[in-house]
Amino acid sequence: MPGTRKLGRTTAHRKAMLRGMVTYLLENGCIETTLTRAKEVRSLAENMITLGKTNTLASRRAAMAFITKEDVVKKLFDVIAPDYADTNGGYTQIYKLGPRRGDAAEMALIKLTKFDNIKKDEKADKKADKKTEADDKAAEAETAKAE
Known part of the structure; x- marks a missing residue:
């Protein structure tokens, strides 16, 4: 897993949370979350899009091992990755939204550039x-x- 942020969770919980967030990002195109989570999700999502660009059986299986929904993997390989075929990296953008009201955590919006x-x-x-x-x-x- 990229990054060294622990995000206040055990390893298994952190991996499950990030897998879910990457799946949701690829499914819906954008997520509102904390800044540190967004930074972690960015690297993982960009790795998944890079896998989608290769479009081999091995890359499809690697994506299936990480992404939790089969239809999102299909969307990744058929819709999302072809849009980024001519782009090398930088598939996501992070916008800072300011502090959250309850605990003043720095919030951010992460979305796919296209x-x-x-x-x-x-x-x-x-x-x-x-x-x-x-x-x-x-x-x-x-x-x-x-x-």
Whole structure:
């Protein structure tokens, strides 16, 4: 695991937390968390995106060993990594948000740099899925009427 920050947790708890955060970041594109956690998540997420760029069976298995959701791995290799094919590193950005109200912990927003492109692709995919579903339902209705 990159970094030496302990984040006030045991090793197993820290690894599980970071795996969950990286999975969530790749799934949704951005996370609001503490600054130190964001710095740890950045290195791990960038490693996962670099794995996604190689797109081999071994890299896919390595990503599956770390990322907790299978559909996020598919998204990483099919949607996210191709967007960064011509970029070497710097796949994430961290924005400082100021202190948290309850404990004054420094908060930050970590997001993928091409987050907007990924969201547009997902919206286009959803629209295409809805159109095909509507076409399928219309075809089924026509066949039902014909019978």
